[in-house]
Amino acid sequence: MRWLIPIFIYMLIEVYSYQAIKAITKNNWVQIGYFVVSLCILGYVIYIFANYDRSVGPTKYTLRASALLLLTLVPKLILVLFLFGEDIIRSCVAGYNYLTNTFFEGTATQYLPDRRKFISQLALGVAAIPFAGLLHGIFKGKYNFKVIRHVLYFEDLPKAFDGFRITQISDIHSGSFDDPAKIEYAVDLINEQNADLLLFTGDIVNTMAKEMDDWIDTFKRIKTPQYGKYSVLGNHDYGEYVTWDSEEEKDANFQAIKDIHNKIDFNLLLNDSAFVEKDGERIAVIGVENWGHNFKKAGDLNKASEKVVKEDFKVLLSHDPSHWEYEVKKHSDHYHLTLSGHTHGFQFGIEIPGFVRWSPVQYVYKQWAGMYNETGRYLNVNRGFGFHAFPGRVGIWPEITVIELRKGSKPA
Template sequence: MGRLFFIALVNVGSYLVLRRLWPSLREGWRRQVFLGLAVLSVLAFALPIALGFGEHGVLPVVGLPLKLFSSGWIVAVGLVMLLGWPLALVRGRAARAREGLVPTLQVGTEGPTLVAAAPPVEVDMERRNLLTGMGRALPLLAAGTSSAGMVAGSSGFEVREIEVRLRGLPRALDGFRIGQITDVHVGTFIDTEYVRATVEVMNKAQVDLQVMTGDLIDDLTQLDATMAALEACRAPHGMLAVLGNHEHWRGLRAIREAYAASARRGSPVRLLVDESHVIEHAGQRVRVVGVDYPMGRTRSMRVKAERMRQSAEVAFRGTSAEEVVLCLTHHPDFFPFALERGARLTLSGHTHGGQVAILGMPLFRFAFDYMLGRYRRGDGQLYVSGGTGHWLPFRIGVPAEVSIFTLRADT
């Protein structure tokens, strides 16, 4: 229900902004069209719930196109609301000034009082026309941006080859290859065939180890088929996975049982929850540590650091100097804890890279300490993937990715 409330809120906010910037929207056919499309954007997600298809379900035939339309519409009206309110404030102040309604402070014998200012003698028509033109252009800009982002967000994933040079890496591990998927979000817009395609890409790349760093699935009705797709892994050391926040939110017990059932079948897929798994490659031991998502179902940032510290104490137990330690974590903020315990390479996801970047710089880089790409500190490195899927098919400058890492010794 939170999603429906958000959709309704963004529609209302955008409408209020457009009423100020585009006064003709207040009545006539423009108003009817806007309200009709706004209602349709809500119904696209409300009807599947009401008809028993579930939050992530789609109606037959028309369901997916409706949800795609709704997603694009919400992005567009969200942009209108975010970018338009400063213009609306300026336009409103200018209108009040023309009407003599901007108050001024006047000091008299009885103290200061607020009085209405006299109407200005002249109106800056050039400035007024500029504000009007910008207000009318904003919906077109928002619609164009939304369309471009939806096309990019629905265009699948790219394969990103990354060479990681680690000081003192044993010769046996020079050339060791790891394939990473993360934040797939199987659900409304991502199906199990998409997952199977990502696994097949890693198979063809002949990686030695495949990893999945959380937020695998949102729609539990697709859980069995999703696990079957992961089990197509043919890497010599299999696939190691960790949990993300969406596993905790969508159905942790069912997801953990699905991983356990997969392991009982002898599949190559193994889930790590505050534990480690040792593999031997060309005579060299590699310990892969996997930690749980720190906030669980609480969604409280206050417990994050303490939960990460607890996970680190448990998960890194038993590590030795003879091993090369790798760390898998959904949340990239675990990086300092992994470094303290000797992890040479930490792989994470969670942020999606903000899904929007301008000239390679994430637009929302302020939201996380580690937002996208590679980070180095001492002898350790962190890679934050932009995500393999999405929960909203909108990306600009941050394509979905399957990451292929090749370890190299840096002498």
């Protein structure tokens, strides 16, 4: 029953989309072919999700089904917008004709204007744009790694750390990978940054620890900088999005996920902190477990900061940026820089520096991608290294962040 309403809506979209095809061509084979392909895709998607195994979680088949659904649904929604708009005009014209008795005698269809071929052609042309974008995102965009650089100024940064470089990665989601060569390239790109410190902000898998088995050697190639590699957990690392046969099995998976960090030479911080020392001075690296306004709240900022004093310069690792919005930025202690991920920038949006910056995720998260600053407290939301749910990225590319810390005030 829960599928009936979505299927009904989908079929209405199909009927409208068919009107565009019908207006452009009278070839019966093209029209029949359209229906056959659409029904096959719909049938495949329903079959995959109706047989979704919650004990296994997302698989390459669910990713493929998501891709097919979006590839067909998004362009058709564009068609619906155009044709529905045309129908409003056609209805107004028909009403005018009826009221002024200018219609021909006979059935109502004789005074309702026919669809214009030009409108259908225009609708198909516009719909081709998101279709092409989604195709690019699936085959190219998801591995279109970008290095994003920031320079941040702090008056109270210890002098020894002036020019200190931090590389951040987030949201690996290793269970979604399907191209080892691209991941090897990304690891090389991380190494090329020659950071002083490397930080990972959670979601190493989609659900299962075994998703990382084939990638341990690859991620172990990430060089350990002079001042180390630190990491935290994300919401997907707790194994809470599948059904387990027992709590013992779930706990074993969780422990295996935590063990992965050690296998790839990361120091996992579980509501804990560590100090990075340089030339007799130090900064604190603080790592909380996942804390999300709408997700698991395992993070304990006060516990994680027990070793830290108020005067310490603080870099906080917290997977979900809502933690910064609801707790960190208002905290009585001054957390200078918080590093998060989680949103992936929705893996879909438009970013043209200085002109446009939009993604559907901005209606859910106030801070969703990039660097934010309020009262001298900075938050960087990394757009993510991997991908999840949809096997692609459109306009929001996978990110490796490099942050340079500078002492003093920002130049005018």
